[in-house]
Amino acid sequence: MEMGDEKSLQRLWDLRNLLNGEWIPDVLVALSSGPLRRGELLEKIRSTRVRNGWSDSDTRNLADTVMQRTLLRLEMSEMVDHTRDERVFPPVSLYQLSTAAEELFATLEGPAIWAEEHGDLIKRVQQRRRGAEDAD
Template sequence: MLRREWLPDVLQALTPGPLQYRALLTAVRDTCQTVGSQATEERPGRRYLQDSVLNRTLASMRELGLLVRNREPTFPYRTTYEATVAGRELLDALEPLAAWAERHERTRVDDGNNDAGEG
């Protein structure tokens, strides 16, 4: 489950509430550019979410029960994606891990020693 690279980003984008596909795609892309601007420079190409990747990620997350796809019976159809309770709980569980990773990434960069502790 946690191997899916975009899963936390999608859950984070859905935190405020349900989003339509295009708004979700934009929210994830914007989050990655503003939050991970340094990471983008260090790992070029990693932080750009393509339509096909988002489609696969959403399908996987639906299968895992982390989000639901709602289709309103209007014309034209309006489809939104929303995090489930399990999805919100997973995001809550991942937040301390993300904070830890950010602290230690900064420590590695500040120390200038990427091999700290290895001998």
């Protein structure tokens, strides 16, 4: 595939739609260090100090029901694997990145570096968009 052709355009749209969701980056980053129970995952996300600069969402306000919907969506898109061990009591339920998600996560270093190097541009765009929303 050559970047710039219609196939690359389709793949960029596919990625955008696959990863579209307010809490999806938080879940992927939290699970990148290994499997977690849902409560552990929720607590890890709530304890982060990173705010979503685009919407100003506060990660400490992530509700358990929203987390559950996000995890189901990621399971359906095969980005997160969910296992449940019924042999122990209480049963242990774990979430972890799928192999495909781990591969994708590894490729995101380049775009993350680009975003770091262009942080001033990102901040200006965020401010403009917030100003445009306030004007509506």
